[in-house]
Amino acid sequence: MSFVGLTRAEERSMLREIGVGRFEDLLETIPREVLLERPLPVAGPLSEIELRGRFGAWSRLNQADRAVSFLGGGLYDHYIPAALHAIAMRSEFTTAYTPYQPEVAQGSLTAIFEFQSMIAELTGMEVANASLYDGATAAVEAALLARHQTGRARVIASGALHPNVLAVLRTYLGEEALTVAGGLGGLSGAEDIAAALAPDVACVIYAHPNFFGLLEQPEAIHRAAHAAGALAVAVCDPIALALLEPPGAPGADGSAGADIVVGEGQPLGNPPSFGGPLLGFFACRQALVRRMPGRLAAQTVDAHGRRGFVLTLQTREQHIRREKATSNVCTNQGLLALRATVYMGLLGREGMREVAELCVQKTHHAARLAAAVPGYALAHAGAFFREFVLECPVEAARVTEAGRAQGILPGVDLGQFRPEWKRRLLVAVTEQRSAAEITRWAAVLARAGSGT
Amino acid sequence: MSFVGLTRAEERSMLREIGVGRFEDLLETIPREVLLERPLPVAGPLSEIELRGRFGAWSRLNQADRAVSFLGGGLYDHYIPAALHAIAMRSEFTTAYTPYQPEVAQGSLTAIFEFQSMIAELTGMEVANASLYDGATAAVEAALLARHQTGRARVIASGALHPNVLAVLRTYLGEEALTVAGGLGGLSGAEDIAAALAPDVACVIYAHPNFFGLLEQPEAIHRAAHAAGALAVAVCDPIALALLEPPGAPGADGSAGADIVVGEGQPLGNPPSFGGPLLGFFACRQALVRRMPGRLAAQTVDAHGRRGFVLTLQTREQHIRREKATSNVCTNQGLLALRATVYMGLLGREGMREVAELCVQKTHHAARLAAAVPGYALAHAGAFFREFVLECPVEAARVTEAGRAQGILPGVDLGQFRPEWKRRLLVAVTEQRSAAEITRWAAVLARAGSGT
Amino acid sequence: MRLERRLLIEQGGAGHRGPALPACDVPSRPLAELLPGARLRDGLAFPQVSEPEVVRHFIELSVLNHHIDRGFYPLGSCTMKHNPKINDELAGLPGFALDHPLAGEAASQGSLRVIHELEQALLAITGFAAVTTQPAAGAQGEMTALLMIRAWHRSRGEGDRRKRVIVPDSAHGTNPASVNLSGYEAVTIASGEHATVDLGALGKALDERTAAVMLTVPNTLGLFEPRIREVTALAHQAGAQVYMDGANMNALVGLVRPADLGFDCMHLNLHKTFSTPHGGGGPGAGPVAVSAHLEPFLPVPRVIEKNGTLSLEVDRPHSIGRVHSAHGNFGILVRALAYILGLGPEGLKGVSRAAILNANYLMRRLAKTYELPHAEHCMHEFVLSGRGLKKYGVRTLDVAKRLLDFGVHAPTVYFPLIVEEALMIEPTETETLDRLDHFAAAMERIAKEAAETPQLLHEAPHSTPASRLDEGRAARELKLRWETPSAGSPEPAVEPARR
Amino acid sequence: MRLERRLLIEQGGAGHRGPALPACDVPSRPLAELLPGARLRDGLAFPQVSEPEVVRHFIELSVLNHHIDRGFYPLGSCTMKHNPKINDELAGLPGFALDHPLAGEAASQGSLRVIHELEQALLAITGFAAVTTQPAAGAQGEMTALLMIRAWHRSRGEGDRRKRVIVPDSAHGTNPASVNLSGYEAVTIASGEHATVDLGALGKALDERTAAVMLTVPNTLGLFEPRIREVTALAHQAGAQVYMDGANMNALVGLVRPADLGFDCMHLNLHKTFSTPHGGGGPGAGPVAVSAHLEPFLPVPRVIEKNGTLSLEVDRPHSIGRVHSAHGNFGILVRALAYILGLGPEGLKGVSRAAILNANYLMRRLAKTYELPHAEHCMHEFVLSGRGLKKYGVRTLDVAKRLLDFGVHAPTVYFPLIVEEALMIEPTETETLDRLDHFAAAMERIAKEAAETPQLLHEAPHSTPASRLDEGRAARELKLRWETPSAGSPEPAVEPARR
Numbered sequence A, B: 001m002s003f004v005g006l007t008r009a010e011e012r013s014m015l016r017e018i019g020v021g022r023f024e025d026l027l028e029t030i031p032r033e034v035l036l037e038r039p040l041p042v043a044g045p046l047s048e049i050e051l052r053g054r055f056g057a058w059s060r061l062n063q064a065d066r067a068v069s070f071l072g073g074g075l076y077d078h079y080i081p082a083a084l085h086a087i088a089m090r091s092e093f094t095t096a097y098t099p100y101q102p103e104v105a106q107g108s109l110t111a112i113f114e115f116q117s118m119i120a121e122l123t124g125m126e127v128a129n130a131s132l133y134d135g136a137t138a139a140v141e142a143a144l145l146a147r148h149q150t151g152r153a154r155v156i157a158s159g160a161l162h163p164n165v166l167a168v169l170r171t172y173l174g175e176e177a178l179t180v181a182g183g184l185g186g187l188s189g190a191e192d193i194a195a196a197l198a199p200d201v202a203c204v205i206y207a208h209p210n211f212f213g214l215l216e217q218p219e220a221i222h223r224a225a226h227a228a229g230a231l232a233v234a235v236c237d238p239i240a241l242a243l244l245e246p247p248g249a250p251g252a253d254g255s256a257g258a259d260i261v262v263g264e265g266q267p268l269g270n271p272p273s274f275g276g277p278l279l280g281f282f283a284c285r286q287a288l289v290r291r292m293p294g295r296l297a298a299q300t301v302d303a304h305g306r307r308g309f310v311l312t313l314q315t316r317e318q319h320i321r322r323e324k325a326t327s328n329v330c331t332n333q334g335l336l337a338l339r340a341t342v343y344m345g346l347l348g349r350e351g352m353r354e355v356a357e358l359c360v361q362k363t364h365h366a367a368r369l370a371a372a373v374p375g376y377a378l379a380h381a382g383a384f385f386r387e388f389v390l391e392c393p394v395e396a397a398r399v400t401e402a403g404r405a406q407g408i409l410p411g412v413d414l415g416q417f418r419p420e421w422k423r424r425l426l427v428a429v430t431e432q433r434s435a436a437e438i439t440r441w442a443a444v445l446a447r448a449g450s451g452t
Numbered sequence C, D: 001m002r003l004e005r006r007l008l009i010e011q012g013g014a015g016h017r018g019p020a021l022p023a024c025d026v027p028s029r030p031l032a033e034l035l036p037g038a039r040l041r042d043g044l045a046f047p048q049v050s051e052p053e054v055v056r057h058f059i060e061l062s063v064l065n066h067h068i069d070r071g072f073y074p075l076g077s078c079t080m081k082h083n084p085k086i087n088d089e090l091a092g093l094p095g096f097a098l099d100h101p102l103a104g105e106a107a108s109q110g111s112l113r114v115i116h117e118l119e120q121a122l123l124a125i126t127g128f129a130a131v132t133t134q135p136a137a138g139a140q141g142e143m144t145a146l147l148m149i150r151a152w153h154r155s156r157g158e159g160d161r162r163k164r165v166i167v168p169d170s171a172h173g174t175n176p177a178s179v180n181l182s183g184y185e186a187v188t189i190a191s192g193e194h195a196t197v198d199l200g201a202l203g204k205a206l207d208e209r210t211a212a213v214m215l216t217v218p219n220t221l222g223l224f225e226p227r228i229r230e231v232t233a234l235a236h237q238a239g240a241q242v243y244m245d246g247a248n249m250n251a252l253v254g255l256v257r258p259a260d261l262g263f264d265c266m267h268l269n270l271h272k273t274f275s276t277p278h279g280g281g282g283p284g285a286g287p288v289a290v291s292a293h294l295e296p297f298l299p300v301p302r303v304i305e306k307n308g309t310l311s312l313e314v315d316r317p318h319s320i321g322r323v324h325s326a327h328g329n330f331g332i333l334v335r336a337l338a339y340i341l342g343l344g345p346e347g348l349k350g351v352s353r354a355a356i357l358n359a360n361y362l363m364r365r366l367a368k369t370y371e372l373p374h375a376e377h378c379m380h381e382f383v384l385s386g387r388g389l390k391k392y393g394v395r396t397l398d399v400a401k402r403l404l405d406f407g408v409h410a411p412t413v414y415f416p417l418i419v420e421e422a423l424m425i426e427p428t429e430t431e432t433l434d435r436l437d438h439f440a441a442a443m444e445r446i447a448k449e450a451a452e453t454p455q456l457l458h459e460a461p462h463s464t465p466a467s468r469l470d471e472g473r474a475a476r477e478l479k480l481r482w483e484t485p486s487a488g489s490p491e492p493a494v495e496p497a498r499r
Ligand SMILES: Cc1ncc(COP(=O)(O)O)c(C=O)c1O
Pocket: B329, B330, B331, C077, C078, C137, C138, C139, C140, C172, C174, C175, C216, C245, C247, C248, C269, C284, C285, C286
C-alpha cells in the first residue's frame, strides 16, 4: 500500500520547479555512506485483505474475544455504550492534533473542559487536567508536584498500591527516595504510614480501593500525612468514586481531604487493550494549579463575546518553560479522555451510580459463592468494592489454566508479583458479568480446587 | 431502555399547557374497547449489555464469522475497504432522511449524483437512478418500463437468470405474462430467445454473467430482441462490468446495445447480510428517462450560482403522480448506494479492474483444482467469470456439510432450486480467497467425494 | 475551481489510486485464454484518487447534511426519531453481516432466529395472525398485501370481479401507486372533515367490484378515525378487504393493535416506528401482518420452527411467491428486533405516549400562530396550514426554507394535499421539551418575519451549505451524471470560506 | 441561552438519563452491609441527559474541529499525515481490544506477537540492537533513554561524575524537560547557522561531566546535519552518549538508519512517522531503540521468543524498571505495525521520498513570498520567517489565524525559537500537489492582504466556528471547570445561525 499523494509525473514536474535534476540531489547533505541502498528488511507490502488475515489470526491467538473475564488489577471489563464508540471513532476526534489553534478546535477543547469538570466532581477536587499517560505516571507526577511544593524529597507509598504503580514510582523517583509502608496485610494501615512519616517526606500515596480491592480509611491517612506536613495523594478507581465519598472531600470530622487525587481512567469507557492506551487522570486543589503537570483547558470568550475554550497556563509546560516545566509531558491520552467524557455524559448521574452498585453486588455475590467452594477463602477481611483476593487450595496458575479451558479468565494470578502470593487469585466482577457467568466461574474454582 | 425525551414532571407541565388533565384525555377518539390495558407480550426491556449477550449468541449460531465462503449466486464475499466503513457509519449519512430539502442535504445528493455517474459509466448507459430494493425488483422495474414503453405485455426471461429473480418477476408480472426461454443448458441461447419472441413481447431479460457464472453473448440477444421490436434488458454483475464490455455499448458490428441494464449492487462494498439490505441499480438510455423508476439527482445551481444537486423529475414519482407514477418505490437503498459510491471511489479505475481480474484468476484456478479431484467436473463448458457449477460425485448437500465441519462454506447447493440439480454446487471465488484457502476448499471436495 | 466541493472525477488523475489489492497468489493465465470469446472493455472512466483524498471528499460531503444526530427533524409521516447505535452494532456483528442467504438452514440458524423472534414481536404488537418480513419498504409491503388480497379473492372465485381498490385522497402516494402496480384500479374518495373517512362516500364507492379499501391510521392529519370499526365493518359487508397503512404506527404501538380495529392486513415501516436509520433515503423494511385467512398467501419462503430448529418453508401452494431476492432487508430486521427487545413492553408503550404528548404540546402552542384545521387532539403528528402568511406573499415553502437557518429540518410540506399550504409536523417521542420549545420559538419568529421582512424568507435559507437551489433548471437541463474532465485541470483558485 | 453549544451540564436535568444498566440478577444486599464502615457520597453532580441529546452534543462538538480527514494540516514537527482506517479497525479487533495485560502469557500470545513483530520492524528501520515499546509518548521515550544512559554511566562507575546533558537551543521543549525530570542538568548550547550543531560550542561544552548529548535529526529547521558523524564521534570521545530525538524520522525512514550515524539510542514517535491518529492530543507511543551496550538497561518486562512461544522477561537485574502500568500503548503499537507491514520496504522508502519532495516544492515556492533563512534543500519540513510582514504590523500569528479561513490548519508558529516569527511547515507525503498549491496560493494571498488590508488579518479568522479567543482572560479567570447550573433554566432563545 501507499498513501503517497504524488504520481511519478507530478514528481518530475516538482523536481523541475525545485530546480534539481533528480530526487537524490535533495539529499546532498546526507553522507553518502549512510544512505541505504537496499530495501529495509521488513515484511510487506500487504493489502488490507492480507492485513486482516494476518492480524485476525494473531488476535485469535489471544483468549480475550472468546473468554469471560474476571480480570482486574487496575483495568476492568466494563460496559462501553454503543453510542460512545460511534462518537469516538469520528475522524473529527481521532485525526485532530492537540488543540493549538482554538478557533478550529472547539470540539476537542470543549470536551476537555467537560472532562476536567467531571473528573474534578468525581474526585471531589477543585481542578483536574486534560490527562496523563496512565494511572502509574499520574502517581509519579503527583509525587513530583508534592516534592516541588514541599521542598522535600522522600515519598511514602502504601504497600497496598498496585505493584506496577510502585514499580513505576521506583523507576522515576529512584529507590532511595521511595519508602514503601504498610499494606501487605491488605490495608495500608494509617499507623504504619504514620510510623514511616518524617520531616523529609513530601507526600503519602495510597490507593482507594487498593490493589486488593479493599476500601482504605482515607481520613486517617490524610490526617497522618498532613500532621507531618506532607501532602496526601490518593490513587482512586473512578467507578468506585461514583459511590464512595471522594478523597478530596473533608473528613467527617472536618479534617482536610487529599491534596491530589490521581488514577487510572480506563474503566471510563475504554477497553483494556492489553494495557494501553490508558488514561491517567490528575486532580488537585486550586492552590496547586500552577504546579500541575499536563494540559489544561479554560473557559474564555472569543472576539464576538461568545463562550469558548483554550489551553491555558501553558507557561507550566515544556514547550514554553523547557527544563523548568512542571513536567515533560506533551502528547497525552486525549482520545481516551474524550471517550471518558462521552462515557460519563452518557451514563450520567444515575448510570454511574448504578454501575458502581452493580459491581458491588456482583462482586460480593461471587465472593460468597467462592467462599462456599471447598478449599477457597477470602484472603482479607475488610470491605471490598469490585475486587477481592481469593486464597486457593492450589496454585492460582492451576485455576487460571482450568478457566481458560472453559472460556473463563478467572482472575489475576498474584504469583507473578510475589512468590508468596502464588496461591492467590485477584478476582474482579463488573456489572457486565451475569449471574450465570458467575456460577460458571465458581464451577471453575471447584473443578480446579478438586484437581479434576 | 427508553429514549423518550420527557420526564414525568415535564409531562405534567405539558399536559397543563395542552389543557387536559391526564394523558388519556388525548385519546378520546379511540374506542375504549380497543385500548390495550395490558403490556404487550414481548420480551425485554434489555440493556445494551444484555442485547449484546443475546444477539451475540444468535450471531454465533451462524457459521458466517468462522467459515471461509465460496458462496455466490448473486451475493459475494468481496473486499470492503476499511475506509468505507468509517465513512458510511457517519451519522450524517446514516441518520439523514431522503434529501427533500436540498439546502441541507448536499452531502447525500452529491453522493447520489456520483453514484449515478459511476453506474452509468459501468453499465455503458446514459443515465442511472439512485437505487432500487435489489437486483430482482430492479429487473421487475425494467420489465414494467419496457411494457409501458412498448405497449406490449409479455416478458421473456432467460432461464439462466437467478431462480429467485425469476421468482420475483413471476410474482410481480404474473405467470401469464412471463415466458422463460433457454438457459437450462447453461447459456441463454440467442436462438431459444429468438424462437420465443413475438409481437407481444415487451422485452427480453437475460443475465451476464448468468446465474451459472457463464458469460452470455449479449450482442446476439440484443439483436434478437431489437429485431422483434422488444427492448433488451441485461441483468449484470457490477464487478464483472469492470472487465467486460458493458451491455450498453454498441455491438462489435455497430448494432445497438441493451436498452436497460440493471443488477445487484451488493458486491460494491456491501456485506451479504443474509441477503439484505441489498442494492438494486437501474441504468438506461436517456430516451427512457421519463419512464424511469425511483429517484434521480440532477445538477443545478443555487441562488449564488454555485453548483448543487437536487432530486429531479419528481413528477414521475408516487408522491406527485400517485397512481400514474412510473413505480411505487419511495424508500430505496440510499445507504447502500452511498457505500457503493465510496467503494467505487476508493477502488477507482485500477482497483475495480484488479478486483475483477483477481476474481477471474482465482475462480479459474479453483475450477482447475476441482476438475482434478476425482468425481468432480465442471457442469458447463463456456467462459465463466467468478463462479462456476460443479457436478459432484455425491449430493452437493454432502459437500456443504463436509465443508461446514472444516470451516468452509464450499458453495451453494443448487438442489434447493431444482431436484435435478442436487449434485450441483455453485462455487464463487472472489479476490478475498487466498491460494491456501482454495487448496483447503479443494481438500473438502476430495474428502466429501471420497465419502470420508 | 475551488478545492472544496469538487466531484471525485474532478480530483486526482492518472497515477493516483486508492487501496491496494493483494498480488495474485495463484498461477495466473492471460485473460483471453480464460475468457475466450468475451469482449473486454477498453477502459473504465472511473476516478483515480488516493485514499486520503477520497476520505476527505466524503467527510466533506457528509457535513453538508442535516441528520437526526445533529438536530430536530420534524418531517411529518417520517418518524425521524433517535436511532440507537447499539442496533447498528448488532446488525454489524460478523455472524450476521457475513451470513449468506444461500448458506443453507444449518449454517444460518442465528439469522433465522432473528427473523422468527421479530415476527413474534410484530404479531404481538399488531394483533395479527401471521407476518412476512420480506418486503424491503413500506411501498413493497403495500404491493405484497394487495397481491395477497388478490390471491384471496381469486381463491374465492371473485378475482375477476373485484378489480378496484378504494383509496382516500389524503393517502400517501405509494398507496395508489401500489394499487396500480398490482393491476388494480385505484378509486379515490374524497376525505371527510379532517381527512377522516366520509362514510357516505365510502358506502357509495363500495360495491361488488371492490377488492380492498386502504386506510391510514392515524390518518395523514394525525387524527385517529373515531368510527374506524364502522368503516372496516362496512367494507367487509361489501366483501372487500381492509388494508391499513401502518406508517403511522408510532402513534399506536402498545396502545392499540390494528387487528382489533377490524383490519385484515397492514404493513409496518420498521424504518419509522422501530427506529432503524433512514440512511439518506433507505434501506427500510415493510413487513406485512395479516389475519389468519390471508396467511396461506404470504410470500415464500416462510421461517418455521420445529423442535427448536428453524427452517425455510418454500412449498406453499397458495403463496403469492417471492417479492425479494432473499429474505428482505435482514440488517434492518436485526435493528428493529434489538429496538423492540431493548424497549420491552413498557418502553414500547412509552413511545406512543410521548409521541402523542409531544405532538399535542407543539400543536397547541403553534396553533396560536399558524392555522390549525381542526379542534381535536392529534395523535403523533399534526398538520398546520401556512395560508395565513400568504397575505405577506410568504408561502409554506419559504417557512420551510427559513427553518433551516435555525438548525432544524423543515416539516413535510404540501402534504397531505387536502390542506392548503400544509406543514406536517411529527416531533417523535425522543425529542426533549427544550427542542420542542426551540422549534416553536423559531416558527413563531418566522411568522413575525413573514409580516415584517418577507424578503428575508423568500431568500432563505441564508446559513446553509447551499442557498436555494434551482429545481427548474435541474429538470430542464437534466444533468444526471458528471462529465469526465479533460486532463490538466488548472491550479485551484484560492478563496477564503464564506460565512 | 441558545440550544447550540450548551455544555452537557446545562442540558437535561433530573429525570433524564442515558442508556440503562441491567437489573441486578444476583441476590442483592444493602450497601451498608456489604461496605461496612465506608463513607458513601451524598451525590454526584453529573449531567442527566438522554442518549439522543448526548449523541447530538458530541456530534455538534466534533464538527467544530479541523482534522486531517478534513483538510491540510501542515503543523511542523507533528507529521500530520493520513491515518489509514484499517489500522484502527485492526486495533479494535476484540481479541486485541479486550485482551488484559495480566491475563497471563498463555492467554495473550497474539498481543505479544504484535509487540515482537513491531520490535523487529523498528530495529530494521533504525539499525539499532534492541528496542522497548513501553514509553507512551516521545517525551516518555526521552526520559526512559536518559534513565538508561544514567544506568549505563553508573554501571561504569561514572554515574556520580556525569550529571549534565547538552541540548541545543533549537531542541523541542520536551528534551530539556526530560533532562530535568531525570535528575540531570540541562546545558543549552546555541545552534550554529541554521540550527546545525556548532562544533566549537559543542566541543567546549563537552567534558567529563557530560552524560549525554541530545540531537534532533533532521534538526528543527528541517535540515540534515551534514557533519553528524563528526558530532557523534566528538561526543563519544568525551565519554558521553548521544541521543537522537527521532520525532522527525519521517524524513529518514528507508533512507538512513540513525544507528549508522553514530547515535547510541533514540526514540520514535509512532504517532508521527507511523501514522497513528493523534486523537486530539494523544495517545501516541514513543519506543526507544538502543545499541547493544544499552540493552541490559531496557525497561522490564521484555518480550522474548523461545521456540516460537513468547514470554515476558522480568528478571533483568540491570533494567531501569518499569515506565508504564502495562506494556505501553498497545493499541498504538498494533496500528504502527499494520502501517509498516501495509507499506512494506518500498512503501516505507516512498514515505521519506515524497515527504522531502513535498517540503522542498512548497519551500521553493513560498520562498518567493516569505523569508527563507537558508539556501539548502530541506528534508521533510522547513521554517519560514514572517518578519517581512512586520512592516505592515502583521505578525506570524495573524498569518496563522488567517490561514484557518482557507480551510487549512496553521503551521507550527514561533518554533523553533531561533527563527524570528517562525512558521514551521511540514506537508507530509500524503498530500497531493493540488493541496500544496492551494496552500501556497493561500499563503501568497495572505502576504498580499498583509500589505493591503492588514486589519483583515488582525481580525482573522472570520469563517471559523469561533473567532479569535481571549487567552489572557482564560489565564486570568482560570475557569477550569463548569458550574452546575441552578434548576429551571430559561427557555432557550432562538437565533438563526450566523454565516
Ligand atoms: C403514510 C405512508 N405510507 C407509506 C409510505 C411508504 O413507505 P416506504 O417509503 O417505506 O416505501 C410512507 C413513507 O414515506 C408513508 O409515510
